[in-house]
Amino acid sequence: MLREWRSCRTPLMLASSHGHLDVVKLLIDRGATVNDKDMDGWTALHLAAGNGQVVVVTLLLERGAGLRAKSNTGRTPLILASFHGHLDVVKLLIDRGTPVNDKDMDGWTALHLAAENGQVVVVTLLLERGADLTAKSNTGRTPLMLASYNGHSGVVKLLIDRGAPVNDKDMDGWTALHLAAENGQVVVVTLLLERGADLTAKSNTGRTPLMLASYNGHSGVVKLLIDRGAPVNDKDMDGWTALHLAAENGQVVVVTLLLERGADLTAKSNTGRTPLMLASYNGHSGVVKLLIDRGAPVNDKDMDGWTALHLAAENGQVVVVTLLLERGADLTAKSNTGRTPLMLASYNGHSDVVKLLIDRGAPIDDKDIGGYTALHDAARNGHIGVVNLLLERGADLKARTLYNETPLIVASSKGHLDVVKFLIDRGAPINDMDVTGWTALRYSKNYGKKSSDYLESKGGIE
Missing domain, CATH: 1.25.40.20 (Ankyrin repeat-containing domain)
Incomplete structure (x- = not known):
């Protein structure tokens, strides 16, 4: 055929x-x-x-x-x-x-599929013919969960009326309410709450329905859950609150609502991160401004000693860096390892942030606990634009780390030929040695870097 x-x-x-x-x-x-x-x-x-x-x-x-x-x-x-x-x-x-209850490879039955697609008449028939409304897929999802996620309130009501357990959990510890809240299904959330859904239920990672709705910006669901008594300042396993999640994802409307309902803007995660830090790292300037206006401490530090400015600088968020500086952020703040915002911006090649910080008075030649300067950081990562900018602003190209490494030595050891050429052109001593007696050329040859030929041509010695 x-x-x-x-x-x-x-x-x-x-x-x-x-x-x-x-x-x-x-x-x-x-x-x-x-x-x-x-x-x-x-x-x-x-x-x-x-x-x-x-x-x-x-x-x-x-x-x-x-x-x-x-x-x-x-x-x-x-x-x-x-x-x-x-x-x-x-x-x-x-x-x-x-x-009726045959399953596919994912463990879905006909009832799962009908519920997911909102086929209320078919769901009714399947139930009359013996479909198992407690059947779980390979990931532990029930027909009620699928209907809830997709907002099929008629199917949700029918399944609950027929005895579907409202607070069953899937393999991740999510309930039907988690799924409806995550997807912004306010009508279904209302129905589930009326039928006994637990609004304090936590997933395996400690996430509540309020947290999921907050992260995804579903302000209607957030308001409803809080009105029904959801704890605003509950924390997940990482110590994140609903406010942390909304701030991280730039949900300014939800952040406003959470603050109005008593969310703690000084709450810290297990690593000491505040909502302001998360918003700053991700560049959500509207949330950053709102949190500071509401009293968030600008210079709070996490467990590593990083401030919101460190995080914004590291991730190249120039608009947020500007805002933080205008609101009193300390550009000389040092982490537990002595790292400044300028060092982090230099290490990651964010030339616009580097320029802004220097223009605002950041010390160019500050050193971390290893003796590394911003120039060392830019040189070892091959960011020639930042290297050029730092040198134009007076960075010391002879600065040495605790191990006597110069910017040229670290650039050579990483094989950044363009930076090596640039530093030598600017007068970097080619044969300076670190504490082990190694020169830039020896590092370059030892690690098989392409800068070795150039260093030899300029009179480098091992």
Whole structure:
């Protein structure tokens, strides 16, 4: 039998899909194989069922089509018909003996698929015919969870009325309320709460429905959950609150709402990070401004001694850096290892932030506990634009670390030829040695870097 070349579909499959009963009958009478499969493992019955071709489904069943045939992903004709809401096909397949609770490779049943797609009439029929409303997928998801996530309030109500456990959890510890809240389904959230959903339920990582709604900016759900008593300052396993999550994701409307409802803007995560720090790192200037206006301490430090300015500078957030400086951020602040915002910006090659910090008075030649300056940082990471800027602003190209390394030595050890050339052109001593007696050339040769030939041509020695 000829097949459609792309998907290996036979004429029988195509005729079945489109409901051409006479053609289907003719092809079978002429010997077409009823249970042939295409590249996806679909049979003619799958295609007819998925497209709601009830008359063709009837004929195929009479001619021996396999009710329980599964596609490559384990889908049966019943599962496809249920997903697409073809009630008459669903009824016919069940009447002919299709197991209602068969699962696909992901552990989804026909009820899961119908619930996910909001097919309330099909869900009703499946339940009447014995579908298991507590069935869980491979990830622990129930039909109620899928309906909740997708906002199908009619299906949600029906499933709960029929006894679906409201507070069941999936493998990640998420309930139907978590899923509805995460996806901003305010009507379903309302319904779940009315039916006893636990708004303090925590996932395996300690996340509450309020946290998920806050992170995703669903202000209507956030307001509803708080109005119903959700604790605003609950923390997850990392010590993050709903405010941390909203701030990190730049949800300024939700941040405003949380602050109005008593969220603690000084709350610190397990690593000492505040909402202001997270917003600063991610460049959310609107949230940064709002938090500072509401009293967030600008110069708070995390467990590593980093401030919001350190984080914004490290990530190149020039607008936020400007705002923080205007609001009193300390540009000389040092982390536990002596790192300044200028060093972090230099290390990561953020020339606009480097320029701004220097213009505002950041000390260029400050050293961290290892004796590294901003110039060392820029040189070892090959950021020639920042190296140029620092030298123009007076950085010491002879500065040495605790191990007597110069910017030229660190650039050579990393093989940054353009930086090596630039530093030498600016007068960097080519044969300075570190505490081990190694020169730039020796480092370059030892690590097989391409800068060695250039250093030798300039009179470098080992």
